[in-house]
Amino acid sequence: MSLSLDITPPLRHPPPPFRDRSLPAVLARFVKQRYMTTARRKKWKDTLRWQLRFHSYFWPMAGLLYLMYIGYWQIEREHQNPTPVEWSFWARWEGRMAKGILKRVERRGWGSMYEWGVAGTYLEKLLARLEDPKRDGRGISEQEVRDGAGVLMVDGVGKLGYDISAKSGRWKQGYWEVLMGLAKVAEHMDGLCKPKGDALTGKMFRWENIPGPQNPRPVPAAWDKDGAHLNVPGITEVEAAMEEPEYYYLHILTSHGFNNRQRLDAALAYADWCDFKGLKDTSAHIYDWAIDIAAGGLPEGADHVVDIQTGVINAGKERFVSENLLKASTALGVWHARHGDVKEALPIFLSVLRARKALPPAPPHMQLQGSGSNNRAISAAERKAQSGTDVVLSWGRHFIDFFREADKALLPTSGDEQPYHSLKEACEEVGLMTYIGEILFATSEHEREKGLSWTRDSVEAAEAVLWFMDEQGVGSEQEGRQRCKECLETGLGNWQEMTRQMTKLARKREGEAKQSSKGWLGSLGLGGNAIDKAIAEVKRWEEEEAQIELRKQKTASLVDVLKPSGNPFGMNTNLGI
Template sequence: MLPPRNAIGRIASHVRLVLPRTSGPNVHLRPFTHRTQLLLSPPPGRPQLPFLSPLAPSRPLPPLSIHLRKHFGRLISTESREGYKRRFGRSLKVSISFGAILVLFSIIQLGVYQEDIEHQWPTPPEWSWKSRWSLRSAQALQHPDYVGKLMTNWPMVAGYMAELLERLEDVEGEGKGIVEQYDGGLLVEGVGRTGLDISAKSEPWRRGYFQALMGAAKAAENLDGWVTDRRQKISAPAEYAVGPSNPRPKPMPAGQRKVIHEEDCERASPPPETFYMKVLTTNGFDTRQKLDAALAYADWLDFKGLQETAGDMYVWAMDIAAGGFEGDANKIVDLRTGVLRNNASDLPSENILRVSTALAVHNARQRNLPTALSIFTSILKARRNLPPSIRLLPAIISPRTAHKILQRSLLRSLQISQNGSHSC
């Protein structure tokens, strides 16, 4: 039996919602079974992207740089790009830290080295750090066994000394207080300008200036016949320079690929007499310092074969030694020959003994054996007459060395005389 029907089965008409009618164009509803073109998908096909489309054979290939710049953004994603940035930043930080550590270690090592050679060869404390650096570095280079080198780099020594002398002789800089002698100084042809008056400077300053002059002279002796290429900043003997005056130059040493040219070359160093004469004519050096320069210059003249000039320089050295002697030097030594008189009351000074010994060696080299033997005998007798306290001091030349020099000179003279007789 069916359930009873509800009395309210329909919504009352006064309760039913009525949508208002809007005015406008008529909307045509599409039948459900009718298909239009809007619902049809486009025909399937490959997307036409620039990097996927093949190039026409007629089109030229773009340069590799343009191609990479065009497609670099596609090859690296945003995430990988950020990763690369982080890696690059981390590597840069590590590299900078490691480089800073290496630089600091090098500075510390250089400071320890400079302090070591400063203790070995002290420099005047009143000089600037650059002048002290130049002097002790040049002195260390002259002792290659101490600094772990095989040989001395004389061009570098000459460069250090030239730069140092230029600063020390600057009256507006570190040479403040020195004056020119003889109303502006004297210029000697072939030698250069004479010495200055440095008597107003302190003793450490004068000692350092003397070391610089003697170091420059020694470097000039070792660089005799050398030239320096200004453009390439290298030095070598003149026979290696390529130029009109040397049509067949020697090949450069192994490992040196540069070739020096004569038109770009200049003398590697001034002549040694420039520095020796500056020491001898400077007002402010003591007797021993001038005597060192005179004997070194005379020995250099002997080496160059200028025996007569060397003899005059030895006489000048004897005058310097006699000038520093307290008393009459003529009672002690013959100023021309260097033979000591050996008076019982007067004793020779160390400077006189040095010059006499150098004169004896000079005469022995020139095969002037009677004079050399007389000088050596007087020196040995004078040293035997010295008090025991002074006799214990190290002699400039021992009797055994003097005997060897005389023996070699005698043998050489005999060989020369025999060769001359055979040739006749």
């Protein structure tokens, strides 16, 4: 007989009793333990009633305040970036957003690819609206051949732009701004591609990163924190980020209804883009096209006013020039100077300067516009001196003007009129003088003194114009003030560099004179005059260098807000200075 003993030790911590956690069991225990008492039930009802009342008031008020903020923001943007009243609500919305981004990028001097992509997205949507006859494009039509056989096509261009002659001037100006904005975005998107169907704000790749039959050894994509550089799509999975810039420029140049100023600005921008891409012959043809556009609006025959082949304005015909012609000839001269063709650039600059100096003075009412006390900001002392009634009325007018539709009656002119000699034109003259001085100094040793003289005159003229603008209260963006600042800074830099070269040349001559005095000329006593002359010349240029430093200190308040610029026209001629 075997005896079994249970020697299992007792559990130190016995498991908790089983509790049914189903919903009916939980409710039963809740009622059984009498958690839902009468007082607690009343408190819950009061809390629920208060929450419903709070949310029924708060969220509608929050939504209304948000809509008011969006409305205020859009009104402010509308005043900063006016859009045509003929456009629909969403067209104007997209136009304001795109123009705001482009202005911010231009003011800052640089923009991220995301910002360019957002601006391009808005502009592409807006362009689709404006070119849709069922929406904002009512009244536009495709250009057809005369017998009505179909849409007009041109080799190398494709379908021409639309016929927008039936639309208003404000609509055309807005449409032109959209196309020019898209061209600017396309320039920054040049050489980029994106996965098919993706937005412009998504991941971008360069074409050399995409593997394919034409690119068996692709360049590794730039590093991306999300790892997109590790998953580069194939050649069949991507498409160009945007159309080529020339598509939008030619869209303007081949459309029917734009004025000469709009077409000329598009032609000059297109020529500059082709020159940037290294297409010198193409840019030369487009500059010739720009001269033809400008000459087409002259009141007299173009051959009598300007030489179409060279862009030089004929002497004695200055009274027939137009603003477009001055702009086109200057741009052609800058292009020649940039490529070192100074023999072609110098006559153009001289003829344009002669024509600008012969412009008639502006009428009295235009002389006061933008440069008097009427347009300058009211200082705190002046505001305090005014009576309280005037201040209230002034603020009342500002409040009413804020909610009033922005005034777009003053559209840019066609550019076929002769400009007046204003502060803006004076700044353009300073830029031309700077260029002429640089060309004369860099191309001929015998003309260096003339080049220095032109440069000195340009600095003095720019300084005088800027001080006059300060006295008249002209803003930084009015009457060409920014151009004058750039001309002053560039002129001072050129003047200093020219003087340094002349100082080196004078010291070299001094050394040669001293070396010659030790030879047979010195034995005859004929070298002393040459040495004295060389020493005097060195002192002259050293004194001029000191004067330039003093001039820089004097004009520091006029140019200290500027970043270094290549020249007054924003380009680098590379003439050897």
